[in-house]
Amino acid sequence: MKKEELIRITGLKKIYQVGTQEVCALNGVSLAINQNEYVAIMGPSGSGKSTLMNILGCLDTPSAGNYVLNGTDVSRMNDNALAEVRNKEIGFVFQSFNLLPRYSALDNVGLPLIYAGIPKTERYQRAQNALQNVDLLNRMSHKPNELSGGQRQRVAVARALVNTPSIILADEPTGNLDSKTSIDIMNLFEDIYAKGNTIIVVTHEEDIALHARRIIRLRDGLIESDEENRHPVKG
Numbered sequence: 001m002k003k004e005e006l007i008r009i010t011g012l013k014k015i016y017q018v019g020t021q022e023v024c025a026l027n028g029v030s031l032a033i034n035q036n037e038y039v040a041i042m043g044p045s046g047s048g049k050s051t052l053m054n055i056l057g058c059l060d061t062p063s064a065g066n067y068v069l070n071g072t073d074v075s076r077m078n079d080n081a082l083a084e085v086r087n088k089e090i091g092f093v094f095q096s097f098n099l100l101p102r103y104s105a106l107d108n109v110g111l112p113l114i115y116a117g118i119p120k121t122e123r124y125q126r127a128q129n130a131l132q133n134v135d136l137l138n139r140m141s142h143k144p145n146e147l148s149g150g151q152r153q154r155v156a157v158a159r160a161l162v163n164t165p166s167i168i169l170a171d172e173p174t175g176n177l178d179s180k181t182s183i184d185i186m187n188l189f190e191d192i193y194a195k196g197n198t199i200i201v202v203t204h205e206e207d208i209a210l211h212a213r214r215i216i217r218l219r220d221g222l223i224e225s226d227e228e229n230r231h232p233v234k235g
Contacts, residue, residue: 103143127158170201214228
């Protein structure tokens, strides 16, 4: 069965004004990602991978080129329209977890549902289901400072999943974790991928990228290589 195209970017450019100089972070990038792909985006510092992630995540817009996400051209949307697309289509997992310190795990997971206008009872039910999916239901009343780093990242993953988004976009998701916990989180991503989700991981770590089924490498604002990973790491 042919998988449907989820992302198509064409001739993507991003130019930043730094003082009197123009810096070209992306210089005409084109690629497509289908539903239920597991993709790693790699590249050294300054390669453009963070800029590409911000555009894919609808956190920024390109200077030129097009970005079609799930059939909608989001390239020229204003901030409010982009925020709506983000909340509906994209679940974010960040290196620093980005959890609210005074909120319980359950409330942190339910946050995207508040923005989506979901009633409280349904919100809590869906948040509990998401925590159960990451084996953390027994910690739902705990605040972030009462959880380990790995548990905090699991809460962040549950929050990313709670809206059933089209894409899980993970930025250096194991950057603040030790080796054993990193493996646990990558195993969790494997489970999420197996359930039919699309995962895009932005990382500079080769061993993390090797979990993906496809690895895109950027250099100097261009795609250097885009290859299938025939032997992904599992477990």
